[in-house]
Amino acid sequence: MDENIVILTGGSRGIGHATSKRFWEKGWRVITCSRSEVAPQCPWEKSKRDHIQIDLENLHDLNTKIQDLKKLLDGRPVKALINNAAISPKNNDNKRLNFNETNVDLWQKVFNVNFFAPIILSKNLIENLQSANGVIINITSIASDMVHEFAGPAYATSKAALKSLTREMASDLSKYNIRVNAIAPGEIETSMITKDSQHLVNKIPMGRFGKPEEVASVIYSMCSESFSYVNGTEIAINGGQTV
Numbered sequence: 001m002d003e004n005i006v007i008l009t010g011g012s013r014g015i016g017h018a019t020s021k022r023f024w025e026k027g028w029r030v031i032t033c034s035r036s037e038v039a040p041q042c043p044w045e046k047s048k049r050d051h052i053q054i055d056l057e058n059l060h061d062l063n064t065k066i067q068d069l070k071k072l073l074d075g076r077p078v079k080a081l082i083n084n085a086a087i088s089p090k091n092n093d094n095k096r097l098n099f100n101e102t103n104v105d106l107w108q109k110v111f112n113v114n115f116f117a118p119i120i121l122s123k124n125l126i127e128n129l130q131s132a133n134g135v136i137i138n139i140t141s142i143a144s145d146m147v148h149e150f151a152g153p154a155y156a157t158s159k160a161a162l163k164s165l166t167r168e169m170a171s172d173l174s175k176y177n178i179r180v181n182a183i184a185p186g187e188i189e190t191s192m193i194t195k196d197s198q199h200l201v202n203k204i205p206m207g208r209f210g211k212p213e214e215v216a217s218v219i220y221s222m223c224s225e226s227f228s229y230v231n232g233t234e235i236a237i238n239g240g241q242t243v
């Protein structure tokens, strides 16, 4: 029987975990990766086999682990790749790490996880995605387009780069029948939100933060036939925060 395969980075918690769960509940085979082992809350049976433990900061390691992933796939079509894992370093007071405080080494690490890892993964999975008329979803951020109180410039510029990469990839990969889109979450209740973020609720017309499941359901829908003519765009999920 043909199975729908989704590969998702950062499936261990937050939006990534909710998204993995959503696909799994709909009968997809879910292949995840993160620095930690399979999270205990993962309900699916084959999660150990279908989990690659990796630190995406280390691009050399990524290139090695991609060989493991290719072996696991054994040429199977991949219906969706969700580039979700990201880091957003803070300063010692858990506040925004500003331009002066961000050294170039750290900037590079942020770009490795948030920008170069999606490029490397996507490049290596083109054939698998092509054979499924697949979809790539890049998870960007509200911080791609505005200065954010908690997201520093390394994170914001990595997400802005990922947003324009989405456009470029959509243009170049359409000929392989691969669609590429982005979703830009606002304030979603995950470990990225701290108790210091609570006052941001006042800036959200809907008067509350989003839930990881609300992001997961958009990502899932964007991988369906209902979105078959949507390509190269970014959908904001932020309760109206940018109106």
Ligand SMILES: NC(=O)c1ccc[n+]([C@@H]2O[C@H](COP(=O)([O-])OP(=O)(O)OC[C@H]3O[C@@H](n4cnc5c(N)ncnc54)[C@H](OP(=O)(O)O)[C@@H]3O)[C@@H](O)[C@H]2O)c1
Pocket: 009, 010, 011, 012, 013, 014, 015, 016, 033, 034, 035, 036, 037, 054, 055, 056, 057, 083, 084, 085, 086, 087, 113, 139, 140, 141, 142, 143, 184, 185, 186, 187, 188, 189, 190, 191, 192, 193
């Ligand atoms: N939550 C928000 O309000 C918000 C807002 C805007 C955008 N976003 C975006 O939404 C996506 C998910 O965010 P989230 O809030 O769910 O984040 P989260 O709760 O911090 O989870 C991040 C995930 O990425 C993995 N990860 C982090 N660094 C990694 C690395 N070096 N190598 C491999 N995996 C790594 C983590 O697993 P391990 O720790 O096990 O490695 C975890 O599964 C991110 O792209 C984020 O930028 C979130």
